[in-house]
Amino acid sequence: MVRAQLFVTCMVDLFRPRAGVAAVQVLERRGVEVEFPGGQSCCGQFAYNAGHHREAAAMGRQLVRAFEPSDAASPSADPPTVIALSGSCAAMIKHEMPDLLERDALQRGRTPATAARWRRRAEALADRVVELSEWLDRQAVPGPEGVGTRAESGGPASSGGPGYAGASGSSTPLKVASHTGCHMRRLLGATEAPLSVLRRAGVEPVELDDAEQCCGFGGSFGLLEPDISAAMADAKLANLATARGDGVTCLVSADLGCLMQLGGRLDRQGDAFPMLHLAEAVDLADRHRLTPADIERTARSQEADPDAR
Amino acid sequence: MPGELPPAGATWPERRRRALADPAMRAAVAKSTRSLAVKKEAVFATYPAAEAMRKRAVIARRGSLARVDALLDELTRRVEARGGHVVRAAGPADVGRYVLDVARRRGVQRVVKSKSMATEEIALNEQLENAGLHVRETDLGEYIIQLAGERPAHILVPASHKTRQQVRALFDEEAAACAVDPPVGDATPELTAFARRQLRADFLAADMGISGGNFLVAETGTLVLITNEGNGRMTTSLPRVHIAVVGIDKIVATWADLADLLQQPALSGTGQRLSTYTTFITGPRREGELDGPEEFHLVLLDNGRHELLGTEFVDILACIRCGACLNVCPVFRTIGGQAYGTMYSGPIGVVLTPLLGGLERAPELPKSACALCYACADACPMEIDLPRHILALRRTEVERGMEPWSDRLTFELWGRFWANPAGFRFTGRIARLGQRVYVRDGRLKGAPGLVGGWTATRNAPPLARESFHEWWARRRASRTGS
Ligand code: SF4
Numbered sequence: 100m101v102r103a104q105l106f107v108t109c110m111v112d113l114f115r116p117r118a119g120v121a122a123v124q125v126l127e128r129r130g131v132e133v134e135f136p137g138g139q140s141c142c143g144q145f146a147y148n149a150g151h152h153r154e155a156a157a158m159g160r161q162l163v164r165a166f167e168p169s170d171a172a173s174p175s176a177d178p179p180t181v182i183a184l185s186g187s188c189a190a191m192i193k194h195e196m197p198d199l200l201e202r203d204a205l206q207r208g209r210t211p212a213t214a215a216r217w218r219r220r221a222e223a224l225a226d227r228v229v230e231l232s233e234w235l236d237r238q239a240v241p242g243p244e245g246v247g248t249r250a251e252s253g254g255p256a257s258s259g260g261p262g263y264a265g266a267s268g269s270s271t272p273l274k275v276a277s278h279t280g281c282h283m284r285r286l287l288g289a290t291e292a293p294l295s296v297l298r299r300a301g302v303e304p305v306e307l308d309d310a311e312q313c314c315g316f317g318g319s320f321g322l323l324e325p326d327i328s329a330a331m332a333d334a335k336l337a338n339l340a341t342a343r344g345d346g347v348t349c350l351v352s353a354d355l356g357c358l359m360q361l362g363g364r365l366d367r368q369g370d371a372f373p374m375l376h377l378a379e380a381v382d383l384a385d386r387h388r389l390t391p392a393d394i395e396r397t398a399r400s401q402e403a404d405p406d407a408r
Numbered sequence: 409m410p411g412e413l414p415p416a417g418a419t420w421p422e423r424r425r426r427a428l429a430d431p432a433m434r435a436a437v438a439k440s441t442r443s444l445a446v447k448k449e450a451v452f453a454t455y456p457a458a459e460a461m462r463k464r465a466v467i468a469r470r471g472s473l474a475r476v477d478a479l480l481d482e483l484t485r486r487v488e489a490r491g492g493h494v495v496r497a498a499g500p501a502d503v504g505r506y507v508l509d510v511a512r513r514r515g516v517q518r519v520v521k522s523k524s525m526a527t528e529e530i531a532l533n534e535q536l537e538n539a540g541l542h543v544r545e546t547d548l549g550e551y552i553i554q555l556a557g558e559r560p561a562h563i564l565v566p567a568s569h570k571t572r573q574q575v576r577a578l579f580d581e582e583a584a585a586c587a588v589d590p591p592v593g594d595a596t597p598e599l600t601a602f603a604r605r606q607l608r609a610d611f612l613a614a615d616m617g618i619s620g621g622n623f624l625v626a627e628t629g630t631l632v633l634i635t636n637e638g639n640g641r642m643t644t645s646l647p648r649v650h651i652a653v654v655g656i657d658k659i660v661a662t663w664a665d666l667a668d669l670l671q672q673p674a675l676s677g678t679g680q681r682l683s684t685y686t687t688f689i690t691g692p693r694r695e696g697e698l699d700g701p702e703e704f705h706l707v708l709l710d711n712g713r714h715e716l717l718g719t720e721f722v723d724i725l726a727c728i729r730c731g732a733c734l735n736v737c738p739v740f741r742t743i744g745g746q747a748y749g750t751m752y753s754g755p756i757g758v759v760l761t762p763l764l765g766g767l768e769r770a771p772e773l774p775k776s777a778c779a780l781c782y783a784c785a786d787a788c789p790m791e792i793d794l795p796r797h798i799l800a801l802r803r804t805e806v807e808r809g810m811e812p813w814s815d816r817l818t819f820e821l822w823g824r825f826w827a828n829p830a831g832f833r834f835t836g837r838i839a840r841l842g843q844r845v846y847v848r849d850g851r852l853k854g855a856p857g858l859v860g861g862w863t864a865t866r867n868a869p870p871l872a873r874e875s876f877h878e879w880w881a882r883r884r885a886s887r888t889g890s
Contacts, residue, residue, distance in 0.1 A: 107876045109826070109832075111876060112836075112875050112876040112877055113836055113839075113871050113872065113875055114868070114869055114871060114872060115869070115872065116872050116874060116875055116876035116878075116879050117872075119876040119879070120876070120879060135876075135880045137829060137877065137880075137881075138829045139829075140826045140827075140829065140832035141826050141832070146819055146822065146823060147799075148780055148799065148802070149775070149802065149806075149819065150775070150799070150802030150803040150804075150805055150806035150807075150811075151806055151819040151823065152803055152806075153823065154819050154820065154822060154823025154824075154827075155823070157823045157824070157826075157827035158823060158826050158827050160827070161826075161827045161828060161829070165829070281779075281780075281781035281782055281783070282782070285781070285782040285783070285785070285786055286782060309442070311736075311783065312738045312741070312781075312783075313738040313779045313781035313783070315738070315779060316779070317778075317779030317780060317781070318780065319775065319858075320775070320776070320778060320779045320780065321779070321861070321862065322858050322859065322861035322862055323775055323776055323861060324424075324776050324861075325861045325862065325864035325865040325866070326424070326428055326864075326865060327424065327428070327739060327742055327743060327776075328779070328865065328866075329865035329866060330428060330742045330743075331738050331739070331742050331779070332866070334438075334738075334741075334742070359866075359868060359869075360866065363862070363866035363867045363868050364865065364866045366851065366866075366867040367865065367866050367867045401869050401870075401872050401873075402872065402873065402874065
């Protein structure tokens, strides 16, 4: 069995644990032994982007510690992959954390050797982190129709998971709008992964017009500038309205931040439209339940396990 | 020496409010920026040589910046050898004094200008007008802005936030003031016909032409001017005196470097392969020549630039003012250029304004005019790491204690609690209790402090009854228990 550690991110943990649960199920179906290091909280990006690097570094160090293999683990084994439920948080770890931890250690008066050690520890984590849709995309080989394929032999999912089963037997695939967050798009360069994961889940992903424009979330920016941020969301929602006119059933994103921004704005306008984290969409597809009714129900429910109610 | 920029005018909340309340402006800006961004992508996609040329241009710019002083000396020698005058100006007052001296000595009354960000930066028009000179902007966009009494809203297309109807209204007013025929309609050719007729008279009457410059070539002592309207040529050749005001960052070493750079502003700015007019100026009219000015002055403007050499911000001096970063910026598309309160708007303005004018001049720009989407970094042909600079400026503001104490405290507490697992779980439980006050119909509709910024315009779900941490612990307990 392949092991992987799950980094759910603070936002999923607190606001949408359902996406984390979906990710666990999706991974376990693909033969992954999922571990959840309990010491994790936040990657520190919010504080970092707000200019509070000392606080961001403190959170970053904790994250590094939380995911470091314990001494008890066999030293010869490769440390497990860390699967992140946010492109933005994955980018923070990969692109900023090594520099940040080194610089911060020096600023706190640590020796250059200690600072360099923090950099190396952060780099070791950065090397192991992969965003969920990228991970899923790597596991699967496209089939003849791009649907219903399984992992390459020897890959983590080869031990008999369900793979991508598709939404249903219907001939025209369900259309879903797909929004790729800015950091996922530009820092991870993962523009294709979510689309191909959705395609293999048996749905037709539709990118919005001006897809590359930011939804306005922007971390501290979104809090400091609620009006500009909302105006940016409205521009995105106008493009979503066009897609809704063309029959998309929900909006899917691999970043909860974007979903909360767009969903929260839409809700403020008294408009309801289901929004799903990519993990939730794949989980539904795995269970042959990526249908309008189940999408609706999943999007409404905040609870960890919607079926339990 | 740090530089000096004209004041912002209105406060940030006021500028922001005005911008958001102007749907016509916002629609015009969104349309023009989008179309420019699309054209840029298209030209790079259909012109195979462009990308390699751009890469060489980046190297040329960085190389020049590494030895600015030596190159400026070389340039100065060459220009002077051809009878031009070269002066170094530390800031706005130096330039104003110099230009007014020349004007007085040569009996100048009327000045024509071609588009120049450097002279905007030092509010030169105002300085000259205060001294009683008549100044006319001759770039069509700048002319419109001058009539409107505004600042350029975009570094490349200064009047792109104006609709044709608004332009016509301005021209009608001007026609009445000058007692001439107004434009016959608001179609673009009719508007430009009016402007051309008016400006022609200004060109012929002018005693002095003031231009900026896109590049300075040290090896040959050449001032390079790129325009799309040809007004630059008239400005620099018709009046008796030509003064060019150019930032020291515009220097490039060799003609070969220039060859790689020359197309870049057009490629990334407007999606053209080359701008319509490229003008090379190497000095005043020489004996036997039929046209050109009698005097040529080159004012090399520092205004805070020199201080950036050797810092982490040095690459900002490689900027060619193409505007590509503005065109892709979602914040710029939403609020337009005027809201920035500076002639340098968009991502380049967010970085350059505080770097040239001091962080106190525009503390709001780095934190409020950027969502850190990184679109500008991808768009910039000179590979300037704008987001990194914005992050650095935000950090500097925090280090200097420039934010409200309550925000500072929020972050300090937040960092303290979330940097350890027990603290993280504890804040989750506390917030779950605390949020009850703010939850209505199953939604978070208000919140204290920083988070109140969120609920001002958006709802949020309440914190989940069971966090993922708690779900995982429960699941593990039930598995090991059974
Ligand atoms: S920063 Fe880059 S993209 Fe922006 S104006 Fe300057 S050169 Fe152009």
